[in-house]
Amino acid sequence: MDQTTQNSSTQPWTRLLQLSLLFFFSWMPHFASGSSQPCKVGGHPLFGYLENATLVNINQLQVESLVDSGATTTALDARNIRMHIKRNGARWVHYDFIHKDSGQKTPMYQPVSRVARIITHKGAPSERAVVRNTIKVGKITRFVDTSLISRSNFPQQLLIGRNFLKDTALIDSGGKYLQENCQ
Numbered sequence: 001m002d003q004t005t006q007n008s009s010t011q012p013w014t015r016l017l018q019l020s021l022l023f024f025f026s027w028m029p030h031f032a033s034g035s036s037q038p039c040k041v042g043g044h045p046l047f048g049y050l051e052n053a054t055l056v057n058i059n060q061l062q063v064e065s066l067v068d069s070g071a072t073t074t075a076l077d078a079r080n081i082r083m084h085i086k087r088n089g090a091r092w093v094h095y096d097f098i099h100k101d102s103g104q105k106t107p108m109y110q111p112v113s114r115v116a117r118i119i120t121h122k123g124a125p126s127e128r129a130v131v132r133n134t135i136k137v138g139k140i141t142r143f144v145d146t147s148l149i150s151r152s153n154f155p156q157q158l159l160i161g162r163n164f165l166k167d168t169a170l171i172d173s174g175g176k177y178l179q180e181n182c183q
Contacts, residue, residue, distance in 0.1 A: 039182035041170050045140055048175030053158050056134035056141065058106055061099050063157040065137070067171055071161035073116065074144050076133065077151035083112060083129050091115070093129040095148055100157055116147055135160070138179030140168055 040046060053065040055076075078095040085091050091112035098105050110131040119125045133146040137160070144163050151157055165171070172178060 039138075039179070045138060045169045045182070046175070046178050047137065047160075047165070047169045047171050048178040049171065049173050050156070050176045051137050051160070051179055052177060053160065054136040055097070055158070056136055058097050058108065058133070059104070061097075061102075061104070061106070063100070064155070065158035065160050066154070066156040067160045067165070069162060069165060069171055071159055072163065073130065073147050074133075074135065074161045074164050075147045075149055075151065075159040077154075077157040078108075078148035079150060079152075081129060081148050081150075083115075091129075093131060093148065095129075113145055135164060137164075137169075138182050140179075142168065 038046060047067050049067050051065050051067055052062055055061045055063060077097070077100075079098055080094070080096045082094045083091060084094075093108075093110055093112050095108050096105055097108055112129050113132050114130045116128045116130050117125050118128050128147045128149055130145050130147045132143055134141060134143045135146070135158070136142075142164050151159070
């Protein structure tokens with residue numbers, strides 16, 4: 001076999017090896033800094049499927065949240081939910097937020113921004129009060145509609161829905177707490 005034939009047969013493997021090394025070394029700055037994930041992609045913050053969130057208007061409490069692009073509205077764990085109508089016709093809601101980590105009970109009284117009608121597979125539709133809350137994840141703070149429901153059967157007290165994510169963040173479905181160390 002002459003030299004020309006030998007070089008042309010090994011060239012594709014050499015090129016593949018070069019590309020593999022280039023890819024590997026392009027990720028080295030992330031590993032060297034202790035972060036295996038970037039904080040942003042294309043100018044948008046990158047969230048994991050789990051993130052810690054701060055409930056700004058509920059005593060700045062920090063809760064674990066599930067980031068769910070399938071949910072239209074953000075949902076908050078609320079107990080003892082009682083809606084009533086004031087004399088002027090405005091709806092208000094009383095509820096308790098019980099912080100899972102500390103056990104701290106915070107009574108809340110807020111105007112209802114709307115009432116969501118929820119249709120389930122089992123039984124009659126139900127109504128859910130929706131209030132406006134300020135939620136912070138990493139450096140992102142949003143004032144969003146938050147539906148109130150008991151999430152006592154779920155490990156996370158907050159579900160972050162599309163109304164928080166829209167035009168704000170991207171999701172890495174395999175990542176967790178990606179915004180924790182972002183500055």
